[in-house]
Amino acid sequence: MSGWECAWAKMKHERWMAFRGTGGNRIRIGGRTDDAARIAFISRHWCRIAGMGEFRANRYGVARTSERPIQTPERIEATLKSIPAYVEAFEKAFGGPNAVSFDNAARALAAFETTLITPNAPFDRFLRGDDKALTQEQQQGLELFMNTGCAACHSGMNLGGQAYFPFGVVKRPGADILPEDDKGRFAVTNTASDEYVFRASPLRNVALTPPYFHSGEVWDLEQAVAIMGDSQLGRELTKEEASAISAFLRSLTGEQPRITLPILPPSSPSTPKPDQELSAQAASN
Structure with missing residues (x-):
């Protein structure tokens, strides 16, 4: 094996260790709502790398993540209780007369989210040993991602x-x-x-x-990568570097x-209406 092949094999091992799952309950509760698209896409590696025991343990973390985007839990619970078909479904799924609760709604959402796996990405195939799964530019982007410091924050099975x-x-x-008024966890x-x-x-x-x-102003992935390089790493990435990382x-x-x-079940006369919520907000202000 040549020196380059040894170095490449070593890097492949190191990047596998950097991207592998950490296990345990590592998902924390924070002040930001999660991007629904990112909550939804859970890689099959969650199951394959962490193992089924840790996967089941982490379902609690997924349930807590499901709760965070919901700012009005009382309204959610009241709405579900007002719709007979949901009451019946919750009693069948969770049992008991008080089955409809916000906690059970979060568990149901978590159970659904764990089915939204997006397996077999080119990078997954690359980690399994298929060196042709990534283009030359994508492999260059992976090296830049690892060596410039991106992986310090974006690591683990879901990066x-x-x-x-x-x-x-x-x-x-x-x-x-x-935005200046968006102060993250401080809120x-x-x-x-x-x-x-x-x-x-x-x-x-x-x-x-x-x-x-957080402003939703950047639509171009290369531009987003360049901004992260500047703000997080203090490095002005070249156009070629930003393009390679984006390719990865x-x-x-x-x-x-x-x-x-x-097909969603119909509401009932007691189901809270949007205008009721708006009226309550106006009254509180």
């Missing part, structure tokens, strides 16, 4: 989603990228050190989920699930 970091480690982006903890601290988003299927950042990120797009939309 992120496991921890919180400041947005603007080296240089905070302008208000067009990060929940009220701790000064949590200002502009956010969860590092998982990068699987990131090419399918523009716009990027596109290799994280897996096979998309096919879902048949159900």
